[in-house]
Every structure is written in C-alpha cells, then in structure tokens.
Amino acid sequence: MAERFGIHMRGGVITERDADYCTVRVRIPAGNISIDQVRGIATLAKRYGCGTVHITTRQTIEIPHVKPTDLPKIGRRLAKNGTPLGSERDEVVNIIACPGTERCKYANIDTISLATKIDGKLFGREMPVKMRISLSGCPNACTSPMLNEIGIIGRIEPLRIPGMCTGCGTCVKYCKENAIVIKNGVSVLDPAKCVQCGVCIQSCPFHLLQSKHQHYLIVVGGRRGRHPQVGRTLMMVENEEQAVQAVERIVQWVYRRAWSGRLLSEQLDDLHFDEFRKSIAEEFSTGTGSQTPG
Ligand code: SF4
Numbered sequence: 001m002a003e004r005f006g007i008h009m010r011g012g013v014i015t016e017r018d019a020d021y022c023t024v025r026v027r028i029p030a031g032n033i034s035i036d037q038v039r040g041i042a043t044l045a046k047r048y049g050c051g052t053v054h055i056t057t058r059q060t061i062e063i064p065h066v067k068p069t070d071l072p073k074i075g076r077r078l079a080k081n082g083t084p085l086g087s088e089r090d091e092v093v094n095i096i097a098c099p100g101t102e103r104c105k106y107a108n109i110d111t112i113s114l115a116t117k118i119d120g121k122l123f124g125r126e127m128p129v130k131m132r133i134s135l136s137g138c139p140n141a142c143t144s145p146m147l148n149e150i151g152i153i154g155r156i157e158p159l160r161i162p163g164m165c166t167g168c169g170t171c172v173k174y175c176k177e178n179a180i181v182i183k184n185g186v187s188v189l190d191p192a193k194c195v196q197c198g199v200c201i202q203s204c205p206f207h208l209l210q211s212k213h214q215h216y217l218i219v220v221g222g223r224r225g226r227h228p229q230v231g232r233t234l235m236m237v238e239n240e241e242q243a244v245q246a247v248e249r250i251v252q253w254v255y256r257r258a259w260s261g262r263l264l265s266e267q268l269d270d271l272h273f274d275e276f277r278k279s280i281a282e283e284f285s286t287g288t289g290s291q292t293p294g
C-alpha cells in the first residue's frame with residue numbers, strides 16, 4: 001500500500017479525467033528510444049492500459065488508462081525496460097532535442113549528446129517551478145528552445161580565409177538573412193544580420209569559409225501556453241561541458257531563488273535576471289566570439 005501511494009505521488013503519473021484511472025508518462029531524453037524499448041512499452045500498454053500509447057509534445061510516450069493498483073508493477077517494469085517513470089510536475093521534466101549533428105545537415109552541435117548529459121545530471125530534480133529544457137542544433141530552432149524555461153541553440157560563426165575569396169557569390173545566394181554582400185570582389189558579412197546558422201560555410205565551393213568555434217546560445221525564461229513568451233538571452237558558451245555547467249548553474253539559481261506558483265517567465269525581473277546574467281558571464285568568462293569575415 002505504501003509503495004502504491006508513493007508511486008502515485010510521483011511526477012510521471014497523471015490522474016485522468018476519470019479519476020479511477022491514470023496516465024503513466026515515461027522518461028525518454030531527447031526522444032531517443034530503441035526498438036526493443038518501444039516493444040517493452042507496447043507490451044505494458046497492452047497489458048495494463050487500453051492498448052494505445054500517446055506521443056507527447058515533450059518527446060515522451062504516455063501509457064493511458066492505467067489502474068492505480070498496477071502502478072508499482074508498471075514502474076518496476078518501465079525501469080527494467082530502460083524507460084523509467086517520467087515527470088510533469090514542478091521539476092526538471094523530459095529534456096527535448098532535435099536530431100542535431102547525428103542526422104541533420106543544418107546542425108552545428110550534437111544535441112542528443114548534450115541532452116543526454118543534462119538529463120543524467122538534472123532530470124526529475126524537484127524545483128519551485130516547472131523547468132522545461134529544449135535543445136536545437138541550429139537557429140532554425142525546430143524544438144522551439146526560445147519558448148522553454150531553458151533553451152540551447154547551436155550556432156556557428158563564419159570566418160573567411162583572407163585573400164582567397166573569388167567573389168563567386170554562392171554564399172550570398174545561400175544566406176537567407178541577406179547578411180553577405182560582395183564588395184570589391186570579396187564576400188563581406190554584416191554581423192548585425194547574421195544569425196550564425198553556418199549555411200554559408202557549407203555553401204562555399206572553394207571551402208573558404210570556416211569557423212573556429214561552435215557556440216551554444218543559452219536563453220532563459222521562455223514559455224508556451226496561453227501567453228507565449230520568448231526567453232531572454234543569457235550567454236553563449238563554446239563547448240558541451242560549459243553548456244552542461246551553465247544549465248546546472250541556471251537550475252541552481254532558480255531552485256534557490258524562485259517562488260513557486262508562478263511561471264519562471266513571470267518572475268525573471270524579481271529574480272534579478274540581469275544581475276545573474278552578469279555574474280554567470282564573469283564566472284564563465286564568455287565572449288560572443290565576434291570574429292567575422294569581411
Ligand atoms: S533545429 Fe536545425 S539542426 Fe535541429 S533539426 Fe532543425 S534544422 Fe536541423
């Protein structure tokens with residue numbers, strides 16, 4: 001009985017409209033799951049649910065229509081399946097990510113690797129507010145990182161090898177931001193227009209555009225829902241390790257300072273976000289990597 005009560009109180013178990021049933025949400029960082037794990041979840045849904053599963057917006061799977069008395073068995077079997085109970089309360093919930101460099105030709109960072117590392121350190125941590133974390137491999141932002149409590153976007157800054165540009169204009173055609181023009185026979189970039197997507201780097205037929213750094217742009221305090229809000233830029237870091245550390249620092253800051261009962265986006269000013277931004281920038285000694293072609 002105690003075990004049954006305990007598991008029912010955990011995030012990942014959602015009471016349904018018909019309160020005699022609940023839905024079980026699974027933990028699947030970055031939405032990556034093996035075929036065998038899919039089979040394991042299917043078996044449980046058939047046996048303990050209603051024979052269907054639901055794919056959520058946070059890249060997890062839910063098993064609907066489960067009897068609360070079956071929760072301990074399902075919890076144990078999900079853990080054995082490598083897809084343990086998820087979370088949906090005021091805690092760090094399922095980390096979502098686009099395919100990143102593993103599959104997408106536009107990606108600038110390995111989102112799956114980063115999501116897995118963040119999940120390993122922070123998933124399920126109880127918080128005063130819900131913490132949704134979303135990663136996108138490039139500024140196309142397919143997983144809407146700007147609309148999550150923490151968003152990470154992979155960026156790459158083009159650098160032209162001096163003296164080699166032929167002025168062919170290929171990179172100009174590929175840049176959707178109209179950030180490159182040909183002047184005096186060479187490409188010149190306008191940093192104010194460039195979103196650091198890195199597409200021009202791949203477009204140059206002579207491989208004359210390169211980048212020294214990949215960047216992880218980190219935004220905080222976005223939200224979806226009734227009153228969507230774009231998150232505020234916190235900082236840029238230059239490697240995966242720093243990105244993990246930065247997310248840990250943000251979570252720690254929110255844990256210590258935020259009030260419960262309000263979305264993070266609503267209390268950023270009360271939490272003195274600008275001061276936090278300054279202090280974390282000093283801590284990481286980050287720059288924005290302003291080398292540009294031209
Ligand atoms: S955000 Fe960029 S890298 Fe990720 S899937 Fe979309 S286009 Fe590809």
Ligand code: SF4
Nearest residue numbers: 175194195197198200
């Ligand atoms: S990296 Fe900048 S200049 Fe290059 S294609 Fe993207 S927006 Fe244009």
Ligand code: SF4
Nearest residue numbers: 165166168169171204
């Ligand atoms: S940087 Fe490459 S693609 Fe762009 S104009 Fe020069 S040679 Fe052409």
